[in-house]
Amino acid sequence: METGQLEELGQQLRVDAVRAADAAGSGHPTSSMSAADLGGVLLAHHLRYDFERPGHPGNDRLVLSKGHASPLLYALYRAAGVIDEAELLTFRQDGSPLEGHPTPRLPWVDVATGSLGQGLPVGVGMALAGKRLDRLPYRVWVLCGDSEMAEGSVWEGAAQAAYERLDNLTLIVDVNRLGQRGPTREGWDLDTYARKLGAFGWHTIEVDGHDITAIDTAFQEAAATTDRPTAVIARTHKGRGVAEVEDQEGFHGKPLPHPERAVEELGGTRSVRIDVAKPSGTPTTTAPARTGGAATTPVSAPRYRAGDEVATRDAFGAALAALGSERDDVVALDGEVGDSTRADAFGKAHPDRYFEMYIAEQQLIATAVGMRARGYLPFATTFAAFLTRAHDFIRMAAVSGTGIQLCGSHAGVSIGQDGPSQMGLEDLAMMRAVHGSTVLYPCDANQTARLVHHMAGLPGIGYLRTSRGASPVLYGPDEDFPVGGSRVLRSGDADQVTVIGAGVTVHEALRAADLLAAEGIAVRVIDLYSVKPVDGGTLRQAADATGCLMTVEDHHPEGGIGDAVAEAFADGRPAPRLIRLAVRNMPASATPAEQLHHSGIDAASIAAGVRSLV
């Protein structure tokens, strides 16, 4: 396409952004206008994408990290001929897939954006899949804003991309100098961005982001650069092309004040149509070809004998390694604690599908999201406490509707001496509140193995909470533990109270039941291994039989097992008496047994609680 036509295309994209925001009465036209020339040249000359076949494994990926510039993205789709003018003008309306920030409700959007600083880390995950799993020549293009370069997650991604030599990744930085509330820290100082990215190992190119030829050349250079990722750092004007708003403060995130005049100033509406280049190779709408996924060392599903002492984290590692032998789409990601989470068992068996993300939990989750978008089944693992570092990425993964599997080890005070910084005491609250999540918390090695197997089939985000210390095996290796189930471990007609635990507190509950039985007090004990969804039926039965339920959890009192059980009775029907034991103190260093006692969740505390109830 000629330069003049590309300039026309840029103006069309601006006009369409202005019109979409005007129709919606909200949105970010000025942030779209700064990047219009970058987007137009990319679409016309560089992106290889079969819009009729979004599942084509050879398609390039385009991630709009500055998701608020969605009008530009939708204008690009119109230019590509996959949405028409009428649909463009449904922007932000109820029922339209053209949301305020892009989501995969549109088939050409891989991941939801809108929380800034996430596009590059997720793009790194996709590019890593391209390089080391798919081994296909697609490129990943990430368009981000300059404000979001302040997010630490961008630098986690930048470091990982350079370390992995992702020359299939291009970051386009739209340096329009203006953030939401005023100038950015760096303004138009392109050199500073280039110096930073260069120091992180990137090839960098500085361009005038409104010079079509310069952009074109830069993208060519990016594609031709080997052995490292490239950043195209583009100086642009926010609101480019409309004098009233161009490079002016106070016009972020709102329609243009005079849209009709603006469209006129931009040269009116146009219908330039781009015939986007398709990738080579055989199209398919199914999962990508996997050439890096063969099981390298067959691992059998682990089996544990009743009475053995095994930590659930050990059982997790062994089960994940076995799952990797069964399915070649399983990948595992470590946050530099694989020897603690035991994810390294997978790494030893399947080194080609094991990825070290170092101590960068946002990148850990982002890589999972990116690889999932390429059709893999990622398990991301770190300490339960440190998953909080990636909360926003997990939240956004739910907005994407994606299914990634997480394991948090070292949960609760029962880790012992390391103290509260290492204890996951908020993770159940965090993971329960994630839309569409499944939250599992095993107490036994065979149960852990079975739950890992079930996680592979979950539609949404799954979370497995594991414990540091060994505990006795309670179940046989052939027993099943369906998601949404529970296990009644002690039960009798004379039960006066039901004690509900999960993980370490199941074992404390059983000990308490023994203590109480010796005193003639019968209690029912339920292993609530599925915290979400919760087994309402069994809980209701126990309530009907015993009248009183006591939850016991190695977690703060809010958002965990106590709340999950209460939710099961929030159905308008009469509710049982409920009481909860949980970690109400701020722990310090102590042995696991001392910790459980100080927090009032050990067998003695449970027994005392039951005595006070009966």
Added chain:
Amino acid sequence: METGQLEELGQQLRVDAVRAADAAGSGHPTSSMSAADLGGVLLAHHLRYDFERPGHPGNDRLVLSKGHASPLLYALYRAAGVIDEAELLTFRQDGSPLEGHPTPRLPWVDVATGSLGQGLPVGVGMALAGKRLDRLPYRVWVLCGDSEMAEGSVWEGAAQAAYERLDNLTLIVDVNRLGQRGPTREGWDLDTYARKLGAFGWHTIEVDGHDITAIDTAFQEAAATTDRPTAVIARTHKGRGVAEVEDQEGFHGKPLPHPERAVEELGGTRSVRIDVAKPSGTPTTTAPARTGGAATTPVSAPRYRAGDEVATRDAFGAALAALGSERDDVVALDGEVGDSTRADAFGKAHPDRYFEMYIAEQQLIATAVGMRARGYLPFATTFAAFLTRAHDFIRMAAVSGTGIQLCGSHAGVSIGQDGPSQMGLEDLAMMRAVHGSTVLYPCDANQTARLVHHMAGLPGIGYLRTSRGASPVLYGPDEDFPVGGSRVLRSGDADQVTVIGAGVTVHEALRAADLLAAEGIAVRVIDLYSVKPVDGGTLRQAADATGCLMTVEDHHPEGGIGDAVAEAFADGRPAPRLIRLAVRNMPASATPAEQLHHSGIDAASIAAGVRSLV
């Protein structure tokens, strides 16, 4: 002190780290040994600290970001003469303040560490207080590990420190090349660390971290460097001084295999005592002198008239500005959305106490923690959704036992068209589960103003959830809303159901009550503005009177108001019938009214729910 003595000191610190971990049976001696010479030289020659007066405003601050190297810190305290040998050997034992990772249970520890990558961002907050609030010449020294340089938060802090020209800040990077599970990404490539930090605007010095003279010179150079922060990047050996473990993999986080032999190899126990230099100036144990804190523009407490339409975010901004006029210790921190959260009202009134953190939410919270440690009362503000980005920092602030105040705006689906990436739908779950937190959610402008006032007196972490859209003023400007309270807005003897809302759903509940009253169904309506602690007494009264409670919340069903109400009845007494309306869908773009309806939390949905119950 002579070089030879400093070498002796380094060996003493190593011996003490080895002994402490041996006594504990756990801990990180090898990570302590790599940094022993750095720590010793710092203590002996550079740190200005009055150990008898930790509250002295002129004291330097030492933040051990690599908190797992706590044995080194405690060994330094022994060398400074503030703990003795017997106390050193209580390391990690129940009841000892010498925890596995340092916490402010020790008077010389300002903030808890142990979640990596947090020391520098928090140190930036302290140094910023020193420069722009205290205006005192203390220095902030942050000792971090090399593995944690992978955390994005380090680069958020690095950028902010350079932007603010914090020449009172020194980062010491202990590059021992070995992380937990093996080599770091960069190994001993000091140049790469220096290049990155240099590109971020730092002065950098590379040294042999076991060369006493070189370290000494580097610290002198750091202190003499003006106009920018300095990083001393030190090449060290993990486990230095004990051949069996020095620079070897497999010895992270465990006592030395042969501690007695190791102590012998290190030259045996010693009792070198350092007379640490004190800061100049008059000592005080109270809050620091504040020279930057005078109210610049007096702002009166806002008052709103019943019936006016005011957004709670607007009321928050006005109330915060007024609080800043009442108290000169209040500071406000913005995450580049101050025009949306309305924190910019404070910025306009008190520009000297308003700090722009750009789009870096981890740094936003870390600055609050650092400034709080210097005696200020920080309010950190961004969208409720984006506070999830800083979850781990909030969690660690609770471990520190610190009191910072947070405000999250744009909560819930009621923001409308922007879509789910911008909606806080998990924030109540996150904030309720924070140890010692207070969670407030006003529905009205006068209530907001009063709650902001109360937040200034909270001992722990406070959270205020505000809404984007305007809503009618319900309360008078002189009414009080104590923390832990609630308001019964509709009440009568014939009430059949109690509807409990907070924020936007209070208004929907009132509308539903009107609809139902017209049908002859009387409902009680409670405004549960204090979500934690929750007003159990009023809820129990309502339960006794109406038998059935319905919660309605603009939040996912887990961890929010429904759970908070359920918790109030988890006291073993008979519980009422409960039902909860909450956001169970994944929203898309739509108007606020459409959103409330689609999520089933508008007046019509509430009325329908009540009808099905009665």
